[in-house]
Amino acid sequence: MDARQVFEILVRENAGMLSAFLRAVVRDDAAADDIFQETFLVAWRNLDRYDREKPFGPWLRGIAARTVMAWRRKAARAAHAELDEAALAEVSARFDALAAEPGDTWGEKLDAVRACLGNLPDQDRSIIDLYYREDLTLPEIARSLDQSVETMKKRLQRARVRLAACLRSRLSTEAVPS
Amino acid sequence: MTDPANPLVRPGDAGRDEIAGADEAFAHGCLRSLVETERDRLAPRITRVLTALGAARPAPRRIVISPFRLAAAAVFILALTLGISVVLSGESALPPAMAVVGRAVRAFDDVDRRYAVRFAGSEAGSPAIAGTLIVRGTRFHTRLESPLGPLRAGFDGESAWFEFPPGRIHRGTIPEAAVRSLGLDEELLNIRSAVDRMTRHFDIAALGRERIEDGATRPLIHLRGTPAADRGPVPARQVDIWADEATGVIRRAIIDLPRARQIRFEYLGVLDAGPDAYRP
Numbered sequence: 001m002d003a004r005q006v007f008e009i010l011v012r013e014n015a016g017m018l019s020a021f022l023r024a025v026v027r028d029d030a031a032a033d034d035i036f037q038e039t040f041l042v043a044w045r046n047l048d049r050y051d052r053e054k055p056f057g058p059w060l061r062g063i064a065a066r067t068v069m070a071w072r073r074k075a076a077r078a079a080h081a082e083l084d085e086a087a088l089a090e091v092s093a094r095f096d097a098l099a100a101e102p103g104d105t106w107g108e109k110l111d112a113v114r115a116c117l118g119n120l121p122d123q124d125r126s127i128i129d130l131y132y133r134e135d136l137t138l139p140e141i142a143r144s145l146d147q148s149v150e151t152m153k154k155r156l157q158r159a160r161v162r163l164a165a166c167l168r169s170r171l172s173t174e175a176v177p178s
Numbered sequence: 179m180t181d182p183a184n185p186l187v188r189p190g191d192a193g194r195d196e197i198a199g200a201d202e203a204f205a206h207g208c209l210r211s212l213v214e215t216e217r218d219r220l221a222p223r224i225t226r227v228l229t230a231l232g233a234a235r236p237a238p239r240r241i242v243i244s245p246f247r248l249a250a251a252a253v254f255i256l257a258l259t260l261g262i263s264v265v266l267s268g269e270s271a272l273p274p275a276m277a278v279v280g281r282a283v284r285a286f287d288d289v290d291r292r293y294a295v296r297f298a299g300s301e302a303g304s305p306a307i308a309g310t311l312i313v314r315g316t317r318f319h320t321r322l323e324s325p326l327g328p329l330r331a332g333f334d335g336e337s338a339w340f341e342f343p344p345g346r347i348h349r350g351t352i353p354e355a356a357v358r359s360l361g362l363d364e365e366l367l368n369i370r371s372a373v374d375r376m377t378r379h380f381d382i383a384a385l386g387r388e389r390i391e392d393g394a395t396r397p398l399i400h401l402r403g404t405p406a407a408d409r410g411p412v413p414a415r416q417v418d419i420w421a422d423e424a425t426g427v428i429r430r431a432i433i434d435l436p437r438a439r440q441i442r443f444e445y446l447g448v449l450d451a452g453p454d455a456y457r458p
Contacts, residue, residue: 008228015224016211023214024207033223040227090200091207098208106211113208125288130448132209134425145450157202160209164201167208 007047010056011040016106017095021061024091025068035071039064057099061092097171116166124159131156273423275382278399279373281426282419286370290314290451291427293369293443295322311369312449317456318368331367334456347458369431369443376403376417390420390430398430399423 019036026032042063043050050059065088101109117125130136130144138156142149214220285291290312297307309322319332330341340348376382380403387397398420405415416434421427431443 007231011224011227011231015220015227016214019214019220019223020207020211022207023210024203036223037227037230041230044231087196087200087203090196091203094200094204095207110208110212113205113212122288126290126450128209129288132213134427144448147450160202160205161198163209164198164205167205168201 007044010043010060014057014060014106016110017057017099018060018064020106021064021092021095022068025065025088026071031071031075035064035067039067042067055099058092058096061095065089065092094167094171098167101171112167112170113163116163116170119166120159120162123155124162127152127155127159128163272384272386272399275384275401276377278384278401278421278423278426279377279382279419282421282428283370283374283377283426285426285428286313287315289448290455292446292449294446295320296442296444297322298440298442310446311367311443312451312455313368313370314451314456316370317453318370319456320367330458332456332458333368334458335453339458341458349458369428372414372417372431372433373419373428376419379406380404380417381406387423388420396422396424 015036018039019032022032022036022039023029026035039060043060046063050056065085068088069085098109098112101112103109103111117128120128127141130141131138136144138149138152141147142152145152291314293311293313295309295311307322309320311318311320313319315335317333317335319330321330322328328344332339337350339350382401382403385400385402388400389397399422401419401421403417403419414433414435418432418434419428420430422429427445428443429445433441435441
């Protein structure tokens with residue numbers, strides 16, 4: 001077995017986590033997909049710098065964070081003021097906490113998210129279902145429910161804040177700054 | 179696609195706390211990941227990475243990996259190979275019918291959904307009863323215009339109710355007279371109950387992917403349920419449903435009843451009904 005085959009395992013084991021991290025910090029889906037690929041390629045080229053005594057996920061997220069920042073500079077996106085480096089580190093710390101959850105796969109670690117979703121009020125679950133699972137846009141949801149887009153945006157934000165609060169209480173408080 | 183609702187932290191935004199922003203962005207990433215994982219959307223992106231690796235400079239040293247991880251890799255690679263075989267052989271394999279039905283039932287849990295309902299005899303000239311149904315979880319409210327006047331039926335989360343003629347409300351159960359004369363029962367008035375019953379009393383088969391003219395943008399899974407010989411009497415002879423594979427939402431259902439009668443449900447969309455909408 002050569003290095004590429006071994007690296008393939010790391011790709012498969014970390015793809016879900018990396019994708020979630022990039023969805024959290026990059027607004028543009030196409031850019032997130034490109035950065036997803038670029039992150040793994042950079043990791044592959046720099047594998048000799050990887051400290052094998054440490055977990056691979058945080059190292060990969062570090063590469064991803066630098067790639068995100070480089071992408072923003074290159075694309076002159078700074079004006080959009082998305083995430084700065086400190087905020088990226090904050091988000092990354094939450095992924096560390098989720099990675100410490102029981103389970104062998106990323107899908108199993110997401111059970112914590114599923115459990116928190118189950119505890120949300122009906123109205124929060126509804127808006128999350130419509131937006132994330134049914135792929136409806138905010139204007140489509142607003143039309144369906146005969147509400148304003150701004151109302152739907154606030155409702156979605158409120159649902160996510162409640163979900164995040166539940167996740168904070170579930171996940172290791174050592175890894176998530178308060 | 180740009181995601182306009184991504185709750186990215188915006189340093190300097192008045193009133194936005196960085197910790198809270200990171201929390202919310204984390205929740206957003208997890209929710210997106212949940213959907214990607216459930217729909218297996220990562221596989222093509224992993225393939226793209228692995229293809230690109232072939233053209234990239236190899237890593238300069240070998241790394242050691244445990245036998246357990248090697249075994250996991252073998253399983254992953256086998257799964258990928260099988261997945262590619264299915265893709266190359268044409269249309270992807272149909273999901274298990276019971277899995278689609280289970281997802282369809284769950285799709286009613288968190289949202290108020292509205293359907294057009296039509297009861298009709300299969301023979302030409304038979305009088306039709308038509309109206310609308312709203313449903314969420316076990317709650318439902320059906321309003322029908324019948325040749326005998328309007329009738330309503332529902333379940334408000336505590337008890338079933340039935341109103342016919344207008345103003346005369348029966349609580350607790352749908353009256354036997356209505357069941358006998360109209361051939362209705364609670365499980366036929368409510369699409370969720372009808373589908374739930376499929377899981378217990380019907381043999382279910384996935385017939386294929388089909389498009390129907392209802393505004394759905396994706397092909398739907400067509401399922402057919404026929405009464406199982408050993409699982410007790412049922413009011414329907416056959417149930418056909420067309421469900422969205424990704425969301426589980428039933429876009430159309432047709433229930434064939436004895437004496438050539440039929441109930442047809444067509445999905446109209448979601449609404450924000452509130453609990454009062456399910457009370458008489």
